Amino acid sequence: MPLLITLLMVGVAGAISKLVLVRLEAVQATHFEELSDAYLDGLSTALLPAMIRRDAWEAFDALDRSRLRYQAVGALRVLVVLPDGSVLAASDPLRHPLGAAAPPEAAPAPLHLEPNAATTWIHRAVSEGGVPVGRIAAEVDVTALAIERRATLLALVGVNAALTLLFALLGWLLVRRMLHPVLRLSERLGQAAEGRLQPIAEADMPPADTEEGRAYRRYNAAAAAIAEREALLTRLAEEERRALVGRYASAMAHEVNNPLGGLFNAVRMIQRHGDDPERRQRAASLLERGLTGIHNVVRASLILWRGEADARPVSAADIDDLRMLIESEARRRELLLDWRHEMEGGFPAPAQMVRQVALNLLLNACAASPPGGRVTLRATVAAGALTLEVSDEGPGLPAEARGLLLDGQGAQVPRAGGLGLWTVARLVRELGARVQLTGPPGSRIIIRIPDAERGTPRLAA
Numbered sequence: 449m450p451l452l453i454t455l456l457m458v459g460v461a462g463a464i465s466k467l468v469l470v471r472l473e474a475v476q477a478t479h480f481e482e483l484s485d486a487y488l489d490g491l492s493t494a495l496l497p498a499m500i501r502r503d504a505w506e507a508f509d510a511l512d513r514s515r516l517r518y519q520a521v522g523a524l525r526v527l528v529v530l531p532d533g534s535v536l537a538a539s540d541p542l543r544h545p546l547g548a549a550a551p552p553e554a555a556p557a558p559l560h561l562e563p564n565a566a567t568t569w570i571h572r573a574v575s576e577g578g579v580p581v582g583r584i585a586a587e588v589d590v591t592a593l594a595i596e597r598r599a600t601l602l603a604l605v606g607v608n609a610a611l612t613l614l615f616a617l618l619g620w621l622l623v624r625r626m627l628h629p630v631l632r633l634s635e636r637l638g639q640a641a642e643g644r645l646q647p648i649a650e651a652d653m654p655p656a657d658t659e660e661g662r663a664y665r666r667y668n669a670a671a672a673a674i675a676e677r678e679a680l681l682t683r684l685a686e687e688e689r690r691a692l693v694g695r696y697a698s699a700m701a702h703e704v705n706n707p708l709g710g711l712f713n714a715v716r717m718i719q720r721h722g723d724d725p726e727r728r729q730r731a732a733s734l735l736e737r738g739l740t741g742i743h744n745v746v747r748a749s750l751i752l753w754r755g756e757a758d759a760r761p762v763s764a765a766d767i768d769d770l771r772m773l774i775e776s777e778a779r780r781r782e783l784l785l786d787w788r789h790e791m792e793g794g795f796p797a798p799a800q801m802v803r804q805v806a807l808n809l810l811l812n813a814c815a816a817s818p819p820g821g822r823v824t825l826r827a828t829v830a831a832g833a834l835t836l837e838v839s840d841e842g843p844g845l846p847a848e849a850r851g852l853l854l855d856g857q858g859a860q861v862p863r864a865g866g867l868g869l870w871t872v873a874r875l876v877r878e879l880g881a882r883v884q885l886t887g888p889p890g891s892r893i894i895i896r897i898p899d900a901e902r903g904t905p906r907l908a909a
Contacts, residue, residue, distance in 0.1 A: 523588055526585070771825075801878065
């Protein structure tokens with residue numbers, strides 16, 4: 449702001465100085481013209497008889513008498529020139545002798561004062577009864593006018609420079625006074641980078657009816673609001689942490705509980721048919737796969753929280769294990785299980801994640817199907833993708849469940865039940881899979897999992 453004031457004052461001072469100098473030059477020209485007219489009028493009156501008679505001695509006498517009378521004019525040379533251009537008389541006869549031609553600089557010309565000129569020529573034509581009898585040319589010293597202009601310019605520069613510095617200093621003091629609250633608030637905000645905003649003590653507060661007082665009180669209000677918001681965010685973060693722990697515990701309990709039905713079924717089979725080697729072997733195999741599933745769930749959870757990767761690809765055996773785990777639930781609910789898969793070897797997708805997706809969908813299908821209904825699983829590999837299709841004959845997925853599966857980005861743990869579908873939505877999002885839903889009647893869920901090794905881009909749902 450002081451710099452702007454200085455620049456403004458320099459511009460104003462330059463304009464004022466230019467205006468004053470132009471006006472001074474105009475006044476000087478006017479005064480000089482009036483003085484020249486008075487001088488030439490008197491001189492032409494004295495020289496007119498001599499010019500008519502072409503009497504050089506009388507002209508010299510008139511010039512000598514005018515030298516003392518018009519000394520203030522400052523005439524350096526005066527020439528009396530006849531109509532034929534010859535000199536009749538001159539104030540310096542040695543330089544301009546009688547009958548010599550008038551010099552070129554004494555030729556008639558309009559009066560013009562050059563700003564830096566030391567001398568100038570003035571002219572007057574002399575006539576009698578309308579008949580020209582000659583002219584008078586005089587070289588006049590105008591250095592006094594130039595000195596006056598130079599003194600005026602220096603005075604203007606000095607005064608304007610003093611005023612500019614004075615106004616710049618006043619502007620600096622005024623701006624510093626105006627910006628004092630801002631500078632103080634800026635200092636407080638700078639300290640906030642090291643911690644919280646520190647409110648201004650009430651003892652340091654200006655009166656409330658001043659701008660500074662209002663600004664400080666608004667800053668204190670903002671500091672209090674930010675402190676309150678930080679405390680609220682801290683509480684929310686703690687609640688979110690607790691909710692995350694609860695959600696993780698619920699998911700773990702849900703995923704561990706899924707294989708337990710098959711394990712209990714295997715235990716009952718051993719209890720009832722322990723003497724049958726085939727059934728005993730089958731039950732032992734089921735127990736092993738169920739415990740392996742629980743082990744994989746725990747291992748997958750550890751991998752998730754430790755940031756490790758489960759690189760084992762899913763295989764046909766992983767899909768067959770799911771049938772052993774789901775058969776007890778299907779029999780308990782008197783359901784028909786239609787199981788088909790066309791997998792040969794493995795598919796490059798995390799086995800544990802694929803198993804959890806399929807198992808949760810199958811358990812939900814069993815829960816939704818009426819007694820005597822059919823639950824179907826199809827697993828195929830084609831075009832670089834693993835397709836899992838689970839269908840049932842229930843009433844169809846509610847709108848909340850459909851949104852949970854299709855809108856994977858916004859999937860949240862449902863408030864009442866549906867933890868299995870939330871798990872599916874989370875895993876589908878991590879696998880970059882595509883979900884398709886049809887029904888009612890019934891529901892048909894198709895999930896296409898891309899080849900992780902090929903880097904197949906995620907398909908939009």
